[in-house]
Amino acid sequence: MGRGDALVVGGGLAGTLAAAALIGHADTVTIVERDRYPEQPVFRKGVPQGRHLHVFLSGGCRALEELLPGATSELRAAGARLLEAPRDVITRASNGWHRRFHEGRHTMISCTRPLFDTTVRTSVLARAAGSGTRVEVLQATEAIGLLGGADRVTGVRLRSRDTGRAERELSADLVVDASGRGSRTPRWLDELGRRAPREEIVDAGIGYSTQMFRPAEPLDMSVVIQPRPGCPRGAAWSPVEGGNWLLTLAGVRGHHPPTEGPAVLDFVQALGAPELYEHLRTCEPVSPPYGFRDTSNRRRHYDAPGGVPEGFVVVADAACTFNPIYGQGMSVAALSGLALRGALADGGVRPGLAAAAQRAVARAGDTAWLTAIGADRPYAAGSDTTPPGAAERVQTWYFGRLADRAAVDPVVGAAFRDITHLAAPPSRLLSPAVALRTVLLPRARGLASPPLRVEP
Numbered sequence: 001m002g003r004g005d006a007l008v009v010g011g012g013l014a015g016t017l018a019a020a021a022l023i024g025h026a027d028t029v030t031i032v033e034r035d036r037y038p039e040q041p042v043f044r045k046g047v048p049q050g051r052h053l054h055v056f057l058s059g060g061c062r063a064l065e066e067l068l069p070g071a072t073s074e075l076r077a078a079g080a081r082l083l084e085a086p087r088d089v090i091t092r093a094s095n096g097w098h099r100r101f102h103e104g105r106h107t108m109i110s111c112t113r114p115l116f117d118t119t120v121r122t123s124v125l126a127r128a129a130g131s132g133t134r135v136e137v138l139q140a141t142e143a144i145g146l147l148g149g150a151d152r153v154t155g156v157r158l159r160s161r162d163t164g165r166a167e168r169e170l171s172a173d174l175v176v177d178a179s180g181r182g183s184r185t186p187r188w189l190d191e192l193g194r195r196a197p198r199e200e201i202v203d204a205g206i207g208y209s210t211q212m213f214r215p216a217e218p219l220d221m222s223v224v225i226q227p228r229p230g231c232p233r234g235a236a237w238s239p240v241e242g243g244n245w246l247l248t249l250a251g252v253r254g255h256h257p258p259t260e261g262p263a264v265l266d267f268v269q270a271l272g273a274p275e276l277y278e279h280l281r282t283c284e285p286v287s288p289p290y291g292f293r294d295t296s297n298r299r300r301h302y303d304a305p306g307g308v309p310e311g312f313v314v315v316a317d318a319a320c321t322f323n324p325i326y327g328q329g330m331s332v333a334a335l336s337g338l339a340l341r342g343a344l345a346d347g348g349v350r351p352g353l354a355a356a357a358q359r360a361v362a363r364a365g366d367t368a369w370l371t372a373i374g375a376d377r378p379y380a381a382g383s384d385t386t387p388p389g390a391a392e393r394v395q396t397w398y399f400g401r402l403a404d405r406a407a408v409d410p411v412v413g414a415a416f417r418d419i420t421h422l423a424a425p426p427s428r429l430l431s432p433a434v435a436l437r438t439v440l441l442p443r444a445r446g447l448a449s450p451p452l453r454v455e456p
Contacts, residue, residue, distance in 0.1 A: 004173030009143045014316035015178035017337035025344040041114035050113040051290045052210040053248040058106035059422030060331020079241030080111035094228040096446020098407045150194040153312035183318035197307045203296035204379035207256035213283040259291040303362035320365040328368040335364035374399040402438045407446035
């Protein structure tokens with residue numbers, strides 16, 4: 001099995017999980033991170049979405065446990081909250097409230113992003129210390145270009161962000177871009193004389209804001225309010241560590257949520273969910289609201305034939321980024337790391353690894369892409385948005401009927417949750433039992449009021 005030296009561009013969660021995948025398959029792994037890590041789990045500038053609601057969906061939890069056995073327990077010990085869906089998460093969709101079943105199938109983790117990042121990074125470095133792989137982190141260092149040529153990447157050009165901004169070159173047998181939504185790989189490939197791959201964009205123009213609260217009397221459930229006809233706005237209310245809860249508000253163009261504290265309750269009141277509004281009036285604000293606007297879904301097809309040169313792989317948000325409002329990004333980062341490890345297990349760092357790994361990474365994001373664009377397509381507009389093809393139009397019609405029926409039908413609802421929690425491939429939605437109930441039964445209506453009782 002081939003080994004050698006690997007370099008990961010980006011030291012956030014995706015980069016840390018990529019490093020976890022490389023343990024045992026490389027002699028050294030160098031993580032290049034623009035920021036300096038704080039000593040304690042605090043918000044940092046280099047994670048622009050860091051103050052917003054983050055979850056590991058059940059599919060992401062399973063991938064995380066495969067990459068880092070025991071990581072879920074470590075997050076729980078650090079204060080992360082576990083939520084079983086739909087028992088602990090009530091949802092109002094466009095057609096009404098979902099029934100609240102106790103399925104015992106999907107458990108997700110909710111906590112602040114700094115706690116996620118710090119706990120996972122500590123786990124990866126501890127795991128590396130007991131392996132044959134040395135992991136080194138270059139902090140306050142940015143990647144500014146690739147070494148090599150159009151057919152093969154041989155390393156990265158680096159620049160210090162400290163005084164003097166010294167530049168240097170670092171060779172590697174494998175370079176992994178895990179730099180996230182702002183990835184500069186298309187430009188870097190162009191500089192090597194290689195055309196960047198085809199790109200798909202679906203932009204609903206959604207903006208969101210998040211504020212932290214401390215409830216006087218916490219609810220026994222999270223609350224999700226999805227947009228509906230006539231009100232393209234939504235909200236999510238979920239617990240994190242330390243007795244705090246996060247409120248994330250979202251809206252499409254012309255309906256962006258406020259970033260001024262006094263206007264937050266007015267926005268919630270307009271959602272038509274009086275129970276959430278009245279509860280929030282009893283909660284103490286812990287932070288101001290923070291906004292975020294860069295929410296387009298963007299997929300770069302590095303998995304296409306010839307999409308990447310040898311010695312180079314693009315993972316997680318750097319390859320396919322989703323509207324963050326759906327909470328899929330961290331789970332896809334874990335699934336991408338697992339896909340990379342699987343490709344390495346088939347022969348290590350070798351000729352053909354880049355193409356094989358890139359195809360596996362693309363498959364790891366397929367389900368998240370399908371669900372994200374299915375939800376955003378009705379609101380998508382603008383010259384950057386890729387128009388839907390015939391297949392996508394059929395998918396959108398089918399997914400809309402299925403999502404409505406999932407609100408009340410235990411069979412369709414179970415399949416819907418398997419997909420939205422990234423725990424099954426899209427083909428799960430086409431099983432005979434699900435397809436027949438979706439297509440032949442009348443379009444369903446949900447419950448008229450929040451389900452306070454859990455059904456078996």
